[in-house]
Amino acid sequence: MKFPDTEGYFGQFGGNHYPPEVWPALEELTSTYRLLRYTPDFQHDLETVRVGLQGRPTPVHFLKRTTAEVGGARIYVKREDLNHTGAHKINHCVGFALLARKMGKRKLIAETGAGQHGVALAAAAAYFGLECEIHMGEVDMVKQGSNVGRMRLLGARVVAANAGQSALKEASDAAFSAYVEQRDHALYAIGSAIGPHPFPMIVRDFQSVVGHEARGQFLSLNEGVLPDHVVACLAGGSNAMGMYSGFLDDPGVALHAVEPLGTSDETGKHAATLSFGTLGTLHGALSIVLQQEDGTPSQVSSVASGLVYPGVGPEIAMLHEAGRLKVSAISDEEAISTFFRIAKSEGIIPALESSHALAFAIKLAERSPSSESILVNLSGRGDKDVDFVLNHHWDEDDS
Ligand SMILES: Cc1ncc(COP(=O)(O)O)c(C=O)c1O
Known part of the structure; x- marks a missing residue:
C-alpha cells in the first residue's frame, strides 16, 4: 500500500x-x-x-431470489456476517x-x-x-x-x-x-x-483480508470477470476499507460508500459525513467531519448504532477527494424495509448497518442492466437488532 x-x-x-x-x-x-x-x-x-476462532474464509454468495425479484444487475454478498461474533x-x-x-x-x-x-x-x-x-x-x-x-x-x-x-x-x-x-x-x-x-493503517491492513478474499472468490464464481460495483456501508470505514482494498487497483470497478441518512438531511438527524461534512479534526486525525461552526462535532443519528459517528477515516476522505468513491445515502426507513426483505427472501438477517449497503445495492441493481454485477460487503448479522426491530417496526401484516 x-x-x-x-x-x-x-x-x-x-x-x-x-x-x-x-x-x-x-x-x-x-x-x-x-x-x-x-x-x-x-x-x-x-x-x-x-x-480456528473466526471461521475464515467467509464465502461470497449470490442473492438469487432478490436478483430475480429486482430484475437488473446480479447482487452478490461477501458473508462477513458469518464471522465468529457476527461481524467484520x-x-x-x-x-x-x-x-x-x-x-x-x-x-x-x-x-x-x-x-x-x-x-x-x-x-x-x-x-x-x-x-x-x-x-x-x-x-x-x-x-x-x-x-x-x-x-x-x-x-x-x-x-x-x-x-x-x-x-x-x-x-x-x-x-x-x-x-x-x-x-x-x-x-x-x-x-x-x-x-x-x-x-487507520493497522485497521485497514487487518481488514484487507475481506477484499482480497472476495476478489478471488468473485473471479472464480464469474469465470474471471470482476464485479462492476463494490458496495459497503460507511461509518469510520473499517468494513469499507477492508472491502475496497481488494479492488483499489481495478479502475473498472466502481467503489460505492453508503452513508446513513437517518430520518432527514437536517443536521442532527443523519450521520452522512461525506455527503454533508467539512475538513476538520476528530479523534486525533484530520479528516472530513460533521461539525458545528466552532469545530465541535455535530449531533448525529441513525437507526443503526454502528453508523452513528460524525466522521470518516482519513483514507476514506482521501479516496473521496480523489474521486474514487461514489457516495450515496440511505434512510432509516429504507434500511429497515431491506432488513425485512433480505430476511424473507434470502434467509439472512442482516445487521441494520449492512442493510444500508443492501438497500443501495437493490436500488443500483434496479437501474443497471442484467449483464452487470454488484458485490456488497454484508458486514454483519442482525441478531443484535432483532429485538429493537420487532419492538419498534414490526407490523403483524409483515408476518
Ligand atoms: C455490522 C457493522 N457494519 C458496519 C459498521 C460500521 O463501521 P465501519 O464503518 O468501521 O465498518 C459497524 C459498526 O459497528 C457494524 O457493526
Whole structure:
C-alpha cells in the first residue's frame, strides 16, 4: 500500500493530532507493528486464529431470489456476517490482540457502538488470555443489551459513557482517555479505520483480508470477470476499507460508500459525513467531519448504532477527494424495509448497518442492466437488532 506516508498522512488527511504525551505510545505501536506484521511467525499465528476462532474464509454468495425479484444487475454478498461474533470487526480485533501479546501488553481497551466491535474484541482477548475494557454509550447499552451481556460473558468489563449524546463518539473519547492513562500495560484496539496514525493503517491492513478474499472468490464464481460495483456501508470505514482494498487497483470497478441518512438531511438527524461534512479534526486525525461552526462535532443519528459517528477515516476522505468513491445515502426507513426483505427472501438477517449497503445495492441493481454485477460487503448479522426491530417496526401484516 502506498499510503499512509511516514507521518501517517493519506494525502492531506490523517496524521497524529493528539497531544505530545501520547506520541511515544503511538510511535512504539507503529514501529512494533512494522517490525512484526509481515514476519512468518506473525502471519502463521494470525492465520491460525482466523481459521480456528473466526471461521475464515467467509464465502461470497449470490442473492438469487432478490436478483430475480429486482430484475437488473446480479447482487452478490461477501458473508462477513458469518464471522465468529457476527461481524467484520473481529478481523482487526484478533490482529490487535496478537500484537498486544507480542508487545507484552496485558490488556485491550476499546469503544463500541452497536456492540459488535466490543464483543469481537472480548472474544479475541479471551482467546489470547488478555484483559479487556470496553467503553459504550449508555444509549447503545440499552438498545444493544444482548451484546452487553455477551461482552460480560466473554470476560470484558463494560464501562458506560454518559457524556453528550451517550453514543459512539463519547465512547471513543472515554476509551482513548482510558488508554492514555493505562498505556504502559494496555493497547488501544480502535473500532474502525479512524484515529491518529498508525490506527487507520493497522485497521485497514487487518481488514484487507475481506477484499482480497472476495476478489478471488468473485473471479472464480464469474469465470474471471470482476464485479462492476463494490458496495459497503460507511461509518469510520473499517468494513469499507477492508472491502475496497481488494479492488483499489481495478479502475473498472466502481467503489460505492453508503452513508446513513437517518430520518432527514437536517443536521442532527443523519450521520452522512461525506455527503454533508467539512475538513476538520476528530479523534486525533484530520479528516472530513460533521461539525458545528466552532469545530465541535455535530449531533448525529441513525437507526443503526454502528453508523452513528460524525466522521470518516482519513483514507476514506482521501479516496473521496480523489474521486474514487461514489457516495450515496440511505434512510432509516429504507434500511429497515431491506432488513425485512433480505430476511424473507434470502434467509439472512442482516445487521441494520449492512442493510444500508443492501438497500443501495437493490436500488443500483434496479437501474443497471442484467449483464452487470454488484458485490456488497454484508458486514454483519442482525441478531443484535432483532429485538429493537420487532419492538419498534414490526407490523403483524409483515408476518
Ligand atoms: C455490522 C457493522 N457494519 C458496519 C459498521 C460500521 O463501521 P465501519 O464503518 O468501521 O465498518 C459497524 C459498526 O459497528 C457494524 O457493526
